Amino acid sequence: MAAWSHNEHNNMTKETTFSEKGRALFLTAMMVLSVVAMTASFAGAAAAYNVGDSSDVNSGEMEINSGDAVWQGQTAIITESSQSAESDSVVFNDSTVELEDDDGDWLRDLDVEDGQVEVDTDNLETGTYNVTVNNDGSSSVDYRVEFDLRTHGVTGEFDDATVTNVANSSSSNTSLEIDSDRGDLQTNVSASGLDADDLVSIFTQYDSASELEDANPDNSIVYIDTDDDEIVLDGRDEFTADFGGIDAGDYEFSIDASDTTAEDTANITVTDEEISAEFVNSDVNVGQGDLAEIPIELENTNDAYLKVGDVDNSGFESLVHIEDNSDDGYDQITLNYNTFITGQGDEGEAWSAEEEDVEVTPLNVEGNLSEPLAGTEYELSLGTDVNSDEDDIQSETGTAFLNVQDYEGPSDITTYTVPEDDLGSLNDLDDLNETVVTETNEFAHQDGVIVAIEGYGLSGALDDGELADSISLQIEEEDIPNQEPNPRDLSEYGEFLNSGEDNEYNGTLYFALDLAGTDLYDEDDLSTGFDVTAQANDSAFFLEEDEEIDLEHTISIDERSVEWDDSAESAPAVDGAELTGETNVAPGTELRTQARSVGNFTHSPDAVVEEDGTFTATYDFGDYEPETEFTLRVMDPASDAEHEITSELYDAELPNIELDTDAPSEVTVGEDATLDVTVSNTGGSASDEIEVGVVIGGENTLNENITLDAGEEWSNSFDFTSEETGDVEWSVVAGDNEETGTTSFVEDGGNESDSGSDTGSDDESDSGSDSGSDSGSDDSGGDDSDGDDDGTPGFGVAVALAALLGAAMLALRKQN
Structure with a gap:
């Protein structure tokens, strides 16, 4: 019994143990489920954690009256407070109303719930719609609410296509520009691969939504949805964005209007490269x-x-x-x-x-x-x-x-001339580079004077539009006895030329001066000399005590002049005949010319002054007979300077002998003077023998016969001097051509006479009268028999007479 009892007890104990185990397992399962549920509950709470008041976000619901406009995507709400097209408040007696298009065609029925009707416009096209309330029963009053459905756009774009993610670096900064044709805009912003905290760290200085909420600063973020990982930005604006700490990659940002169907995307690449x-x-x-x-x-x-x-x-x-x-x-x-x-x-x-x-x-x-x-x-x-x-x-x-x-100051002064017409258009170094500029210290009145201060440097001063106060740049008339000097700043007569687009300032300062019409000199008393100076003393920042800079450059200004060469006294009867002259006006100047033969022709080509001061006018004389005389004029458009001569056409197929001479008008006693002689054949065939004779001071210096092919020339130079003051006359003949002149020998420092040589054919100023008197004997390049008959081989009559006259004067001087 006891043993049985013992066994029974054991059995019962086992049963009890199984029951307890089952109960324990159940309790354990309940605890696990509770923990899981709690975890899920907490997790759900964390996922649903939002920052901001959702009521601040455009909901998209809009209570309307008849005639209002609605954006596509919004929900239009009609209540019994809404005004109908009949100007009465709406009354709903039925459970449905009809949505119709602008033509009154039925689209669908809308339910009346809680005393209002909601119209979802997401899938409606733009246009005009009617909500018709057909009331049955005793009221028998119908209402119609009309609204316009519209769309708007929205765009979003980052200012940079690529940024880095290096924290605290400008390379990670950019901006997102959001724009729309609608005013009261709010946009939901999100990007795949970025959560709400990432978005907060990009568009604010805070690292997370919670940190932003704790700080509660004023910012452009209206609402943060950590469940959907998006933020709501307020307005049309440029929003600063910092991608420091964001993972490298390509990001596509969705930018959606918070209450309509408008949307766009913006792309950006974030790299982790070093800056x-x-x-x-x-x-x-x-x-x-x-x-x-x-x-x-x-x-x-x-x-x-x-x-x-x-x-x-x-x-x-x-x-x-x-x-x-x-x-x-x-x-x-x-x-x-x-x-x-x-x-x-x-x-x-x-x-x-x-x-x-x-x-x-x-x-x-x-x-x-x-x-x-x-x-x-x-x-x-x-x-x-x-x-x-x-x-x-x-x-x-x-x-x-x-x-x-260290700056050393200006080193030299150079001057250039530019045509009078071009001076007013010089505004910078580009303009100067496009203008004919010729280095000289002799200027014609009215031409532009360009002063170049070499080594001026100081581009920083010029860039600021100023010149250095410590360097004086002036111009003054040459010293005049009993008169105080009156230096004037260069800036009174022009401006310096700064860098252009193509030509940068290189340290040489160019001043463009217009001296004509100023008080610097009297236009009626030209042949004036001026000193251009650049000066600085030891008060300048670049000079030591007792140091100074004193640069001086002398220029002269003369009346404008134009003159035909002696060679222009005859012209070939061909098309393209070129006649030349000389002038002191600036190279690049256009001169007017005219060749006129009464009853035959008038030609008026322009001639451009070359760098050497010569000009060439081209005429078409091919249709006219040799020995036709015409008047030849050259005129300076900027002044009344002109020159007129008489010229004659010659047969271009025959030889045409021309003589050109040059000698100084004044030389110091004891120094050499040089007479340059050039004989040329400008005709179309070789010449016969040409008698060339040179007499200087009454002495036969040369007696020679030459022949010249077409286009060939012969030249020689003759030096002469005098040990006492006085005039030395000279003469040169070449065939029927003759030129004479006088050179005066003066003591050193004597008064200067007119510049240039005193040369030219007899009665040169008589508009070509020599050409008319000589035309009868100048048939074929020279009548040799006339020269041989006077018994003086190689000389013409005029040269022989000049030689005899010189000998007689010498004998008379010895007798005295």
């Missing part, structure tokens, strides 16, 4: 007072910081911020640093960039200057960030040196 800023050159050399060009390269960033100098080492420093605002970013940026004005006021004026859309902003300057940056070596430092005080570079990525070379 850097480097100098292109390790050394930048610049003259003191000039513009220094400092090229830099930015890698994966649009911002950099550059510092010139160190106040402890060089006594000066300037720190600036460089920002590249261009769409694609420049591979290289060239900064211009003005060493003439830096440190002397507005530092922003000292810095600029050659590229557009690049801003250079001064942050810190130490060491106030009163003159151009001193000539020495300055360390250049470049980086991608600055310290909190914005007075030093924090993340240095490149170094170089700025070598400022």
